[in-house]
Amino acid sequence: MKARLTERQNQAYEFIRSYMRTHRKPPTLKEIGQALGIRSTNGVFKLLRALETKGYLQREPNAARGLRLADDEADPFALDEGAPTLVVVSRTASDQPEQLRRRPSGYLTVDPYFLRGVMDPETCVIGRAGDDGMNGDGIRKGDFVVIEEAPWNQLRNGELSAFLVGEELLIRRFYFANDRLHLRPADRTYTEETFSPADPRCHVIGRVIALMRRLR
Amino acid sequence: MKARLTERQNQAYEFIRSYMRTHRKPPTLKEIGQALGIRSTNGVFKLLRALETKGYLQREPNAARGLRLADDEADPFALDEGAPTLVVVSRTASDQPEQLRRRPSGYLTVDPYFLRGVMDPETCVIGRAGDDGMNGDGIRKGDFVVIEEAPWNQLRNGELSAFLVGEELLIRRFYFANDRLHLRPADRTYTEETFSPADPRCHVIGRVIALMRRLR
DNA sequence: AAACAGGGTGAAAAGATTTTCACTTTATTG
DNA sequence: CAATAAAGTGAAAATCTTTTCACCCTGTTT
Structure with missing residues (x-):
């Protein structure tokens, strides 16, 4: 069972997911910061590290946009709940x-x-x-x-x-x-x-x- | 009607496509070069520019991994968890x-x-x-x-x-x-x-x- | 033969992005 | 209360990535 996310961490996670849906790639730290109103990339960096240790995210060190959601393997047809x-x-x-x-x-x-x-x-x-x-x-x-x-x-x-x-x-x-x-x-x-x-x-x-x- | 791709351009296009499937993000120029055996990022750069002008790719200038397949509108990754x-x-x-x-x-x-x-x-x-x-x-x-x-x-x-x-x-x-x-x-x-x-x-x-x- | 497009090499410049450092604030807790 | 965790600020360092420059090679077209 995954650790609970704080409100802020959840906001970051949600943003990353929605960004990936529309942009087909992960956001940069700066982009995340802009979306959440965080001026320092370091603030974002810490959020991401927290998300990683809690198992919600995987990071590729030093890689630009080196993020990946931990559970994004879902079969598109598996989650039909009304909307195909x-x-x-x-x-x-x-x-x-x-x-x-x-x-x-x-x-x-x-x-x-x-x-x-x-x-x-x-x-x-x-x-x-x-x-x-x-x-x-x-x-x-x-x-x-x-x-x-x-x-x-x-x-x-x-x-x-x-x-x-x-x-x-x-x-x-x-x-x-x-x-x-x-x-x-x-x-x-x-x-x-x-x-x-x-x-x-x-x-x-x-x-x-x-x-x-x-x-x- | 889109212009035909050369053999080399097609290889690049196919690599990008398959990379995106497995990595959930676009590759860097260097990664493309490694896959195709091109040592200079500039060689790759020119390929990408050709793919762009032929309408197979969209590029976001100066952005890391700023690629997007033109023929890839909806979400290819199915990170879905219920549409709003x-x-x-x-x-x-x-x-x-x-x-x-x-x-x-x-x-x-x-x-x-x-x-x-x-x-x-x-x-x-x-x-x-x-x-x-x-x-x-x-x-x-x-x-x-x-x-x-x-x-x-x-x-x-x-x-x-x-x-x-x-x-x-x-x-x-x-x-x-x-x-x-x-x-x-x-x-x-x-x-x-x-x-x-x-x-x-x-x-x-x-x-x-x-x-x-x-x-x- | 000259001109040109497709593909490349290497190196360097220009940007973008991630990491690290030092220090602050706020709320929670033993 | 002192300690700790979460969340930030700002700036600088370290890396990555993209772009540009100068040249080379090979066919094909003019």
Whole structure:
């Protein structure tokens, strides 16, 4: 059982964790000090040493940002308590669409409210809109889209859907006509593309059921 | 579309990626050099600069381990321990803006990734865009917006912000000029409104930092 | 042939970061 | 009360890291 943390130590610990989440790397002593209002790096140094001896932190001596949380091995899927965590697929996965989930670029937690109607959250992935072709529908390049995986013959005409074409994840309205898949953009500056269902250049991922965007 | 990587650049990129997985932080130039057999940090430096201009990497100048994979948006480390749950404010709260949180119409879980830069998730609430005044910026009526609460004098000019005006939650760009608050829509069909800072008809909630939309 | 991009070497300069030192404050405790 | 632990201040020293400079080598392009 780990030793109890003092209020101040807990603040430091919490800051480090939240910093690591957003920055993908540990903070420097100075950054921690700024966040907690400590002017001397030595003040921070002592806090960290305390956290280390209490077993909350591991430090790598003399290394810049040489911090690591002692218990950060958690499986992202293990802690679903209501909110499922979905794979964010990486753009470099386009060469092997079958292995979308194999090379995740990250994970995002999504409120179940946005997964309404989905039988199994495991059938969903998150991607990022690759262009501005759906600007007219309020979807911008870079937006995170929650996609329920589905083969093309399960998509309804006009349904907002996601496709892997070339290196890009395209969001389009899907139509099936004349034995061909039609990907219709909402913007006139983008042209409608059509593919035969068997065309390997176009991989259908599924329907888009939600959208998230970070604004800063 | 991203430029192709050379063999060497790809090796560097892959090393950085695998290093980050195991170490939970980016490597130093020296560490990269050791892994690839490059004796001069300058050799590594040039590789990184190439990766940056080709869009595979982002660098933070002069910062130790100031690397970040461009294709690595959400948290790859899963330090998760439950995403914060925020209050969704009800539209009927407009009569008593001070008590926004008192009458929640619901709760939503938000991944910490979308709260970047927010010190305390408790300072955030969620509202729903009351009109289409920001259609031009890809925000539609009914969208869920995550708002970091802030008084008007802490908002920067041009910052996407949220206001309670009448019965509606308005999303607008905020400008302060001539001693008045200007709420500027992105759509011509809506007119810019201005208020004196003391005007009780306009209640400033804060800045909009993220957006979520259910699409079915 | 000259010009250029990709990759490197070595060394040095410029910054960033971590550690150490000496001393202070506040609250708690035997 | 004197002793101790937690938390800090300020400054300086010791290390790390990133950046810049000057040059070298090898293909490919012009």
